[in-house]
Amino acid sequence: MRxxxxxxxRATRHRIVEGAAEVLREQGVGSVTLDDVLARTSASKGQLFHYFPGGKDELLLAVAEFEADQVLEDQQPYLGCLDSWENWQRWRDQVVARYEILGDTCPLGSLFLQVGRSTxxxxxxxxELMRRWQESLAAGIHALWAASGRSAEFDVDARAAALLAAIQGGVSILLSTGRSDHLRAALDQGIxxxxxDLTPQARAVTPG
Incomplete structure (x- = not known):
């Protein structure tokens, strides 16, 4: 229990985590030492082990949590207001741009390779990352469904899960090849x- x-x-701990994240992005997880983190953050070794008694492994998990938050933060403000098709398109563009900038590297993926996904x-x-991401997509889909006036049942959660799975597939291919074509296709097809399915049908006009 923390x-x-x-x-x-909290401010000191955050400074250490944020500084460690910067060093890990610059140097790669495998080559970073605690001394590198201390030099970047101006923290003492005593402070580091006070906040992370488990040493490097515990710090790497904290950085992974920080990077997971960053995945969602980088999609704002549009991920939080997917209530129009224009915002869905802006969100799509933002997601593509984020992963194109990362190219075939991913700080979060590299961290999990180091600490082990199975831990x-x-x-x-x-x-937790996937839950929050899916909930945000579901909220946006629900807003569009409510605005569509459709009375037929619509499985919002299943559609959000399918869209998230498609995105993750596109991201995995991008990280393997450096190409964003599949991510673009997954987002475009999903939207x-x-x-x-959610565009309101035109109302029938009865001749007067």
Whole structure:
């Protein structure tokens, strides 16, 4: 159980995690040492082990959690307001741009390779990231469904899960090949399917 920290303690811990994330992005996970993190953050070794008694492995998990938050933060403000087709398109462009900038590297993926995806802490971070991401997509789909006036049943959660799975497939291919074609196709097809199913039908006009 993580102990409660003072405001100053939270700020110091965050500074160490943020600095470690910067170093890991620049140098790669495998070559980074605790001394590199200390030099970047101006923290003492005593401070580092106070906040991360498990040493490097615990710090890497904290950085992975930070990077998971960054995945969602980089999609804002559009991920939080997917209530129009224009915002869905802007969100799509933002997702593509983010992963094109990363190219065939991914800080979060590299961290999980180092700490092991099967470790309980890593699995929990991935599960929480996917849950929050899917919930945001579901909220956007629900807003469009409500605005469509459709009375037929529509499985919002299943559609959000399918779209997220398609995105992850596209990202995996991008990380393997450096090409964003599949990610673009996954997003474009997913949004097109939603638009087809959720565009309000024209009301029939009865001759007067």
């Amino acid at each position: 102990r409660e920290l003072t405001a100053k303690g 309980p802490g890593a699995r929990a971070i991935v599960a 097109a399917d939603l638009r087809r």
